[in-house]
Amino acid sequence: MTCNNEAVTLMHKYLDGELKKEEERKLRDHLQNCPACQHHFHELKRSITLVQNAGPVQAPANFTSNVMDNLPKEKKRKNYKRWFHQHPFLTSAAVFFILMFSGIFSAWNQDQQVTVSKQENLVIQDNTVIVPEGVTVNGDLVVRNGDLKIEGKIDGDITLINGDMVHEDDPNPLEGEKYQAYVSGEVNEVNQIFEWMWYHTKNLFQGVFSFGDDE
Amino acid sequence: MENMIKQKIKQVKKGDRSAFEDVVSFYQNKVYHICFRMIGNAYEAEDLAQEAFIRAYTNIHTFDERRKFSTWLYRIATNLTIDRIRKRKPDYYLDAEVKGTEGLDMYSQLAADQALPEEEVESLELQSYIHKEILALPPKYRGVIVLRYLDELSLQEISEVLDIPVGTVKTRVHRGREALRKRLRHV
Numbered sequence: 087m088t089c090n091n092e093a094v095t096l097m098h099k100y101l102d103g104e105l106k107k108e109e110e111r112k113l114r115d116h117l118q119n120c121p122a123c124q125h126h127f128h129e130l131k132r133s134i135t136l137v138q139n140a141g142p143v144q145a146p147a148n149f150t151s152n153v154m155d156n157l158p159k160e161k162k163r164k165n166y167k168r169w170f171h172q173h174p175f176l177t178s179a180a181v182f183f184i185l186m187f188s189g190i191f192s193a194w195n196q197d198q199q200v201t202v203s204k205q206e207n208l209v210i211q212d213n214t215v216i217v218p219e220g221v222t223v224n225g226d227l228v229v230r231n232g233d234l235k236i237e238g239k240i241d242g243d244i245t246l247i248n249g250d251m252v253h254e255d256d257p258n259p260l261e262g263e264k265y266q267a268y269v270s271g272e273v274n275e276v277n278q279i280f281e282w283m284w285y286h287t288k289n290l291f292q293g294v295f296s297f298g299d300d301e
Numbered sequence: 302m303e304n305m306i307k308q309k310i311k312q313v314k315k316g317d318r319s320a321f322e323d324v325v326s327f328y329q330n331k332v333y334h335i336c337f338r339m340i341g342n343a344y345e346a347e348d349l350a351q352e353a354f355i356r357a358y359t360n361i362h363t364f365d366e367r368r369k370f371s372t373w374l375y376r377i378a379t380n381l382t383i384d385r386i387r388k389r390k391p392d393y394y395l396d397a398e399v400k401g402t403e404g405l406d407m408y409s410q411l412a413a414d415q416a417l418p419e420e421e422v423e424s425l426e427l428q429s430y431i432h433k434e435i436l437a438l439p440p441k442y443r444g445v446i447v448l449r450y451l452d453e454l455s456l457q458e459i460s461e462v463l464d465i466p467v468g469t470v471k472t473r474v475h476r477g478r479e480a481l482r483k484r485l486r487h488v
C-alpha cells in the first residue's frame with residue numbers, strides 16, 4: 087500500500103464514516119507498521135478536534151427583533167401573487183375555465199360604466215365615487231371602472247376594479263397611515279384584465295371551496 | 302422540532318409574521334455561526350445572517366415543504382456569504398506565520414479518543430487562533446469544513462446546501478482536512 091495515495095485516501099474515508107470492514111483492517115495493518123502515516127492520521131484527527139472546539143458562537147442580542155424590524159411590509163393586495171405561486175396548476179385551470187364559460191374578455195371591454203356596490207349616501211362625480219365626510223359605509227365596498235375618494239369612513243374591505251384610490255393630501259394613500267384610519271378591512275385593487283379574471287375566479291370559487299380562508 | 306418548524310412555516314406562508322419570529326429565534330445561532338465562521342468578523346456575519354432571514358421570508362413561497370427547512374435556510378446564508386467573500390479582496394494578514402511548537406506526541410491509534418484536555422480548547426486565545434486558521438482556508442474548502450465540523454451536517458446535507466454533488470463535497474472535505482492538518486500541526 088502506498089502511503090500518500092491509498093493510505094491517506096482510506097484515512098479520509100474513515101473520517102467520513104465510509105470505510106468498509108476490509109478497508110478498515112487494511113488501514114489498521116498499515117498504520118501499525120508505518121510511523122509516517124500514523125503521524126499523518128493523528129494530525130488529521132487532531133485538527134478536526136481543534137476545529138470542532140473552535141468555540142460556540144452566538145448571534146448577537148436582539149438579533150431576532152432586528153430581523154423582524156427589517157422585514158418588508160406585507161401588502162395585503164399582493165397576497166394573490168403568493169397564491170398564484172403556490173397553486174400554478176389550479177390557477178391556470180381556473181383561468182381557463184373562466185375564459186371558456188363566462189366570456190370575460192368581452193365583458194372587460196364593454197363594461198365601462200362606473201358601478202358601485204352600495205349607493206346609499208355615496209356621491210358619483212366624474213367617474214369618482216366619493217364617500218362624503220360624515221358618512222360611514224358599513225360592510226364591504228366594490229367600485230368598478232371608477233376611482234374612489236374617501237372623506238368619510240369605510241367599515242369593511244374595499245375592492246377597486248379598474249380604478250384608483252384618490253386622496254388629496256397624500257400622493258400615495260395606500261401606504262399612508264392616515265388612510266388606514268379610514269378603512270377597517272383589506273383593500274384590493276384590480277387594474278389589469280388578468281387581475282380582474284382572478285377577482286372573478288376568486289368570487290366564483292369562494293362559495294365552492296372556501297378558497298379565501300384557505301390562503 | 303422539525304414538526305414544530307414545519308407548522309411555523311405553514312403559518313408564515315399564510316401571512317403570519319409572528320410565526321416567522323419563532324423561526325428566526327430558533328435558527329439564529331446556527332445561521333449566524335455559519336456566516337461568522339465563513340466571513341470571519343462579527344459585524345459582517347450579523348449583516349449576512351440578517352439578510353439571509355429576510356430573503357427566506359420574502360421567498361418563503363418558493364420553499365418546498367417536503368424538504369428540510371434548515372437546508373434551504375443554510376443555502377441562502379452560504380450563498381450570500383460566498384458571494385460577499387468573492388466580492389472582497391483577500392486578507393493576507395491571515396497567512397502570517399505563527400511560531401509552532403515541536404515535539405508532538407506521536408501516539409495514535411485507530412480507535413483512540415482524540416479529545417484534547419478541556420483547559421486547552423477552552424482557552425480563548427487558542428479558539429481565536431483556530432478561527433483564523435479556518436478563515437485562511439480557500440473559501441470552497443472553508444464552506445464544507447464549517448458545515449461538516451462546526452454545524453455537523455452530513456455529506457448529503459452539505460451537497461444539498463451548496464448544490465454540488467456529494468462526490469465534490471467529499472473531495473473538498475478531504476482537501477480541506479489536509480489543509481487544516483498542515484495549518485494546525487504546530488498547535
Ligand SMILES: [Zn+2]
Nearest residue numbers: 089093120123
Ligand atoms: Zn504509510
